[in-house]
Amino acid sequence: MPHLQIIDPVDATGVLAEMYARMASRPMPPVYRPSHGGLAGIIRAHSLDPHLMPKAFGFSGGVNQAGPLPWPHRELVAVTTSRLNQCFY
């Protein structure tokens, strides 16, 4: 049971439905595709503010498409940060 509402893609309308569609069509390495086949939980976790999605994920996509760190180093930074913040998602 989440602490705050998560609007599922099947229930999404308007701007949220548009954003979900945009996020689903992003290029993504197969290893990052959730095994449940749907949109990643971290995308759905932003569902209460669809306008925030292109800001946060736009920053993520822009920085990580152009940035020089190789994938293993990006992952190292990401998991180190997540462990300290106790994000086990």
Next chain:
Amino acid sequence: MVADPRAVADRHADPAVRALAHLAVGVTERPWALTAADLGPARAAGLTDAAILHAVLQASLFGHFNRIADAVGVDLDYPDVFGAPHIEAATPPYLRPTSQPDHQTPKPIDLTSWPLAVDLLAAWEGYALDRDTPLSRQQRAVVGSAVAACLGDASRPVVTPDSDLDDALAELADLVTLAPWRLGPRAYARIRALGLSTDADVFDAVATASSAGVASRIRVSLAAFARA
């Protein structure tokens, strides 16, 4: 999963891995306490300034994703075959700054060296702080100011809470920034009782604090590297 990030930062055989883990710990826990001494090992390990900047941005960005995931309480995307750890709410909060890096000093690594990142960050921070609903602009300024104080960001205007709700928002912003593992229904009760009652209201308060934190964390980290 890295069970003990400090062990990686201290003892991993690869100096670039040690340096990156060390930077991620510093940016996440105490960006205001970083100094040039935290930059040295990364450069000595062969990481370029562009790669170090990328690491600072990545740690700050994941700080946001971590906060949103914890605040919303999202389920895992994958089968938990290894046994994911559980949140330890009693973990002490990150420390408040005892100093603020000077933003006027020339920075050894400047965000302006990456114009795309400047633009994307400005758009994100602007969205978080510069609109009127669900939180008002004034409430956003209170949240942004509280976050800046938690991270040592001297560049954002100081706004003093002047109502019970402002005070509750500042308290929640502190928690988002310094102890995101404690986010959940109890953390939201006070702002809900004072009028920000819907899940969308609460999400906006948390996301404003988290987004403001990304920008402050990046600015503070890069300014702190200028210190001896």
